[in-house]
Amino acid sequence: MVNPVLPSSGVLSPLGLDAVRPLPGFWGDRVALGREVIVAHCREWMDKEGWIGNFRGGAPRRGREFSDSEVYKLLEAMAWSGDPGLPELAALVARAQEPDGYLNTRWQGTRYLDFAWGHELYCYGHLIQAAVARLRVHGEDELTAVARRAADHVCRRFMDAPEVCGHPGVEMALVELYRATGTERYLEMAARFVARRGTPALGEVPAGRAYFQDDRPVRLARVLRGHAVRALYLAAGAVDVAVETGDGELLAAVEAQWERTIAARTHLTGGMGSRHDHESFGEDFELPPDRAYAETCAGVASIMLAHRLHLATGRARYADLAERTMYNVLATAPALDGRSFFYTNPLQVRVPEEPRAGVNHAAEGGLRSPWFDVSCCPTNVARTLAWLPGLLATGDAAGVRIDHPTPAEIRHGDLRLRVETGYPWVGEVRVRVLADGAGRIALRVPAWAEGARLSRRPAAGRPGHQPARPGYAVAEGPWRAGDELCLDLPVTPRWTYPDPRIDALRGTAAVERGPLVYCAESAGGTPSLDAVTARTGPPAEHAVAGAVELEVAAQIGVPAEPGWPYGPAPGGRDARPGGEAAGADTVLRLVPYHRWGNRGPATMRVWLPV
Amino acid sequence: MVNPVLPSSGVLSPLGLDAVRPLPGFWGDRVALGREVIVAHCREWMDKEGWIGNFRGGAPRRGREFSDSEVYKLLEAMAWSGDPGLPELAALVARAQEPDGYLNTRWQGTRYLDFAWGHELYCYGHLIQAAVARLRVHGEDELTAVARRAADHVCRRFMDAPEVCGHPGVEMALVELYRATGTERYLEMAARFVARRGTPALGEVPAGRAYFQDDRPVRLARVLRGHAVRALYLAAGAVDVAVETGDGELLAAVEAQWERTIAARTHLTGGMGSRHDHESFGEDFELPPDRAYAETCAGVASIMLAHRLHLATGRARYADLAERTMYNVLATAPALDGRSFFYTNPLQVRVPEEPRAGVNHAAEGGLRSPWFDVSCCPTNVARTLAWLPGLLATGDAAGVRIDHPTPAEIRHGDLRLRVETGYPWVGEVRVRVLADGAGRIALRVPAWAEGARLSRRPAAGRPGHQPARPGYAVAEGPWRAGDELCLDLPVTPRWTYPDPRIDALRGTAAVERGPLVYCAESAGGTPSLDAVTARTGPPAEHAVAGAVELEVAAQIGVPAEPGWPYGPAPGGRDARPGGEAAGADTVLRLVPYHRWGNRGPATMRVWLPV
The missing domain is CATH 2.60.40 (Immunoglobulin-like)
Structure with a gap:
């Protein structure tokens, strides 16, 4: 069976990529874009940035300490889509492996100095996931052997050691390699990594141990917290372990954490992560639209977790959240042409980003970028689109x-x-x-x-x-x-209101239509969104090429003279005596959130003051 | 004249610390607390952490690369208050100075490798400010000689060089040393540093050059931006240069930037800085109460800037902002006992901070800490309280x-x-x-x-x-x-509303009374502030020991069952059919913001949903 997640038990079984063939349509088009454009785009950038060359050696190493993982994610994408370039790239990786199975272009010769930040086990995770993909699509080959050697090395080195990796990810990979090969020690190793974390197994760091979920054991945690991608990868690995070991208590713990995370720490788009600081979840109900981090990779990770919980329990609720995240995070990240990406996916942008060429260092902002210093998102989009057909149906x-x-x-x-x-x-x-x-x-x-x-x-x-x-x-x-x-399915546009405890959204509403979140976008001479107030009447629909856009009535406030922005009148400085905001009537065009930012620098709002 | 800021021209002249003697009262008590408690507290911690010992040498150096500056800020505080321990500490510093005037315990032997992050010139700034304080209070002594040697070294090394320091601060110090000694090259050096920055003079960094105000020259900037303390110190130095060189255009540029910063980038408390990420200003109207950074040092820096603009122009508006910041940031930072400090000063805290002993690594949160890894704030409070009498009156x-x-x-x-x-x-x-x-x-x-x-x-x-x-x-x-x-002065409590463009405050109001901002605090069994709605009737006043507290009527929402927090009903999941929030009537006690957090872990809100 060809699928990245093949649990041996659970309410549902995934259908293989060989059993679900997407046709031209919303997802079929994107799967094709991934296969035909994004994979080559990532390959070109990693050649240019030297991250592939790192496996050749000889020249000074380039890229961040985890850049190997991007090459592995590319390999995984190539494996799922049967890309003929895979063997050559896999052979390059294989040559860099040390005789005992160790493989890392950054730390070779100085291995395992820094579990908090070294990312060595994290990189193995992506290597193994790539190998499992290749094994399931093509059968055993050199990449399988590389992954087995790496996994065997990990088992020898860490089965009875006290450490875990600062960045989770190896757990689900080891479970999947166990599923693909039947080698039970891989499952045992994964189970130990999951159980070990939070005991605690890593040192204190300025961001606090919650940053890498080492503040308490998975089965005792209340909610997802800390670095969002790490938290979600760990939870996904814990589900894999729970399903394979029949650990209902662990599965129930993750389910409860997921429920609390959905109830108080998830943006309307399905995006997760509220803080740029440490790329992390915030406190409950800390969900700012403008500073939403909602990293693309956290969206991918959330889809991976929801998919696993869905298979284990059969609850449609998990597929609902996956759908929301697929349409509003995964589909948002790549530009329509597949050649630039959002790293963060905020729900409001106040100031149009200035265009810039090349690598984006800050990895944030209102314009997609072709590549990043930390370029986890493009390759994660590539591999996720490659296996996405395996998510569409279950048995x-x-x-x-x-x-x-x-x-x-x-x-x-x-x-x-x-x-x-x-x-x-x-x-x-x-x-x-x-x-x-x-x-x-x-x-x-x-x-x-x-x-x-x-x-x-x-x-x-x-x-x-x-x-x-x-x-x-x-x-x-x-x-x-x-x-x-x-x-x-009734896809009439609908107004959606936030829980009153989400302080950052008080007094606003958003428009959804089917699974899509909509937003106002200021590109192309439309009015400023600074002081807009929308009327919550039924939005009008307009079919445009390839999409449906909406229109809502609104008022545009009159900008006040600069001054102290706090005063005695409700409604602030723009207020009329009766408390009504002054302003001109207008019509706001709303576009699907996943299509915003494709027409150049723009401001944007999902949540509209009402 | 004894005052840290003695311009040679301007509408107003400061009155010296010798001409204004505070008596017991709001500020007199705090000046005494600074002199009698905070100075000794800082001294003890810097002995314990080894930052003073760094000047002795011999042992491995401890502390961050800018820890010398904390010792200098302590020296400045000791100088203003005539602390008898000063000569011994100054002699220790003097012994660490190299023959050519260079002085830095972190970079000696490897000087000037990294202008973006090295902080060497920034440290000279605080050294010079300490020496000016000592000179004005006591007359010339060894510390004056140290500062002259350092300043002369800076002039030799940098007068015709292209560099500036990643952290401004030396500019205002050099101007003040010029004012105190008459040596004109110090003014010229300061003027060149101000003119050089933004040309650009530093390299590209991930946070962008705006982080250290190197994105454009001071006189061409529109608004304060980037790291808040850096932006404010630079602006203060630019005012000093403008006043001494008669550069009305530069003064007008800073005044305009200040106006725009006040209008769109300042919290109700006077706090500045909206982002934990890079400790920076946000975009216009990005003023989240929960994630407000509002660093204590940015409050100090804002008071320094407003004081300079007030002296230069005589406009009461600047003293108004200084007062707001004094009562709601400077007075908030230290605990009532002077032994712990806020580093950030958010306007909302959702989750009570867990108490912890010793150094705070994250430098944030809802409990004051006795010391920090980056412990700029305690020493900045110490020196500011020491010279505060010099701010109270002008001539x-x-x-x-x-x-x-x-x-x-x-x-x-x-x-x-x-x-x-x-x-x-x-x-x-x-x-x-x-x-x-x-x-x-x-x-x-x-x-x-x-x-x-x-x-x-x-x-x-x-x-x-x-x-x-x-x-x-x-x-x-x-x-x-x-x-x-x-x-x-009418100090009746008043409700204050935000500009409607401040998205994070929509639907809320705050209570002020005189110069004080008030807040609801959940300590001691008072109800949760998660889902509170206040009624904007006149608050009741209650005199308590040493303060006036207020009471307002409110409703406490009924927490809903966990679930997806977005839905079709205005008012969210707690909504009654008529759109009214369900909930129990209660009375919210409001305390002056500067007194919050003195009774143990608590949640807190300045802006109340109304």
């Missing part, structure tokens, strides 16, 4: 579940299905049965889709349309070629 | 201005005055004339003090009470011993 004993409607052909048992839909732009999802087969077909109904309906042709004795409640809409087989299911 | 050709009413005796010419007041707790400020004298007496009327009145006894033919508009209330001499002026 259980009863049949197949279509978790993410997008044009695709799906095989499961003797069932052959074609999904036809313009989703997310339209709400109609049509599933055509291509060959006679048995089993249940279930379609996920997102939590926002109140009023969804499922219809079947031929009607099989039931009314033409059944209401479909959030969760799964289910139709039982057997099926004949030519049968058809149609799920109607 | 001009017509007479004396009392800028900050606090119990004190003041001499100016033949005038001898005693200020008697319980300000800021009461609004009555009484000025008693102690000896016959001539000249105008002016009392500053803060901008918030609408309805203030001035009365005079004997009435000198005028009505007993004159209205006193914001700016200065003026009474002309001559005066006889026993005459009395009384300024009545």
Whole structure:
């Protein structure tokens, strides 16, 4: 089976990349963009920046201490998409491995000096994930051997040692290598890394041990905290360990942490991370739109965690969050042309970023950049798009579940299905049965889709349309070629309000439509968003090329003279005596958040003052 | 004249520390606390941490690369208050100086390798400020000689070199040493440092050149930006240069930058700096209460800048901002016992900080700490309280201005005055004339003090009470011993609302009373502040020991079950059908912001949802 996550137990089983073939459509287009553009883009930049050359040696090493991991993420993306350039690059990596399995271009000769910041085990994690991808797509080859040697080295060195890596990630890789090879010590090693962290296993650092989740053991934690990517990778590894070892307590602990994280530490986009400082989660309800960090990699990691929890439990809730994050973080990060990326994904930008060429050092701001000093995000987007078909559908004993409607052909048992839909732009999802087969077909109904309906042709004795409640809409087989299911999801634009405890969003609302978050964007001469107030009437829809845009009525405040910005009048300096803001009527155009920033420097707001 | 800032021209002249003697009262108590507790506290910690021992040599050096500057700030505090321990500490410093004047315990032997981060010139700045203090209080001695040697070395090395220091500060010190010694090359060196920065004079850094104000020259900048302390020290140095060189254009540039900074980048407390990331200003109207950085040192620096602009222009507006910052940042930083300090001064704390002993590594949070890795704030509080009497009153050709009413005796010419007041707790400020004298007496009327009145006894033919508009209330001499002026400032609590462009404060209001910002504090079993909504009726006042506390009516929301925190109902998950928040009526006790956090771990809000 070709999939990055193949648990040996769980409510759901993933469908392989060989069983789900995306067709042109929202995700199919992006999978193709990843394969045809982003992989080559990452390869070019890593050649230029010397990160690939580091494996050749000879010249002074370049890049940050974790740059090897970017090469491995590229290898993983190439593996999933069968890229013919993989063997050559894998051979280069293989030559840099030391006889005992150690492999790191930064620390060779001075290995394991600094577990907090060295990233050596983290790099093995990405190496192993690349090798597992290659093994599942192609079969055993040199890359498998490299990964086994590295994993065996890790087991020898760390099975009974006290250390863990400052950056989690190796845990899920070791579990997957165990799943792919059957070698049980890899699972044992992963389980020990998960159990060891938080005992504590690392030293004190200025950011505090919570930065790398070493403040308390995973099974005793209340909520995800610290560096968002690290927290999410660790939680994903803990789920893998829990599933393989039958540790229901550990799984329940991660589920509870996920619930609290969703309830109080997640942006509307699904983005995670509220602080630029240490790239970390904030406190509960600390969710500033302007300084939202919402790193692209944290979005990827959140999808990975939600996918694992979904497989383990079958709860649609996890797929809902994955969908939100796929459409509003994963799809947002790359430019429409696949050649530049957001590192952070804030929900408000007040000042248009000035364009600049080349590497972005600050890794933030309102313009996508082709490359970064810390360039984890482009390669993470590349590998995630490469395996994304493996996320779209799942199977259980009863049949197949279509978790993410997008044009695709799906095989499961003797069932052959074609999904036809313009989703997310339209709400109609049509599933055509291509060959006679048995089993249940279930379609996920997102939590926002109140009023969804499922219809079947031929009607099989039931009314033409059944209401479909959030969760799964289910139709039982057997099926004949030519049968058809149609799920109607209501994608009417809707106003969404924040919990009153989210201080940074008080007095605002956002517009969503289906799984998409929308935003106002100031590019192209539209009015300033500094002092805008929107009216929460029904937004108007406009089909544009490749998307649906919206319009809402608004008022633009009159900028006041500079002065002390605090005063006795409610509404501030722009206030009229009656407390109403003065201003001119206007119409705000809203674009899907994932499309913002593709027309040059702009200001942007997801949350509109209302 | 004994004052840290003695411009040779300007609308106002400072009164010396010898001419303003604080009596027990709000500031007199704090000046005494600084002299009697904080200086010794800083000395003890720097002995313990080895930062003083670094000047002895022999042992491995300890502390950050700029720790010498903390010793110099301590020396400055000791100089202003005539501390008898100064000569011994100064002699220790002197012995570490190299023959050519170079002096730095971190970089000796490897000098000037790194202008961006080395802090060598920054350290000279604090050394020179200490020496100027000693010179003015005591006369020339060994410390003067050390400072002259250092300044001469700087002039030789940098007069025609291209570099500046990554951290400004030496500019104002050199101008003051010029003022104290008449050596003109010090002024010329300062002027060149100010002119050179932003040309650019330093390399590119990840945070961007704006971090150390090297993105554009001072006279071309629009607003203060980057690292807040650096920006404010540089602006203060630019004012010093402008005043001494008669450069009205440079002065006007800084004034305009100050106005824009006040209008869009300053917290209600006067605190400056919105980002923990790089300790920096944010964009215009990026003023989050919870993540406000508002470093104590930025408060000190803002007082220094406002004081200089006030002297240069005579505009009460600058003293207004200084007062706000004195009462709400400078007075907030030290605990009431003077033995622990805030480094950052946020306007909201959601989660009580866990107490911890010893050095605070993160330099942030909701509990004061006795010391920090980067311990700039305690010594900055110490030196600022030591010279604070020099800020309280100014003179001009017509007479004396009392800028900050606090119990004190003041001499100016033949005038001898005693200020008697319980300000800021009461609004009555009484000025008693102690000896016959001539000249105008002016009392500053803060901008918030609408309805203030001035009365005079004997009435000198005028009505007993004159209205006193914001700016200065003026009474002309001559005066006889026993005459009395009384300024009545209305210190009724008032609700203050934010400019609607400050997104993070939408839907909130704060309570101020006189110059004091108030806050709700959750210590001692008072209800959670997570979901509180205040009613903006008149707050009730309660006198408590040493302060006035307030009470406002409020509702406490009912915490909802955890879940996705965004939904279709205005008001969020706690909403009743009518849009009203459900909740229990309560009374919120408000304490002066500068007194919060003195009763153990607590949550806190300045801005209350209304």
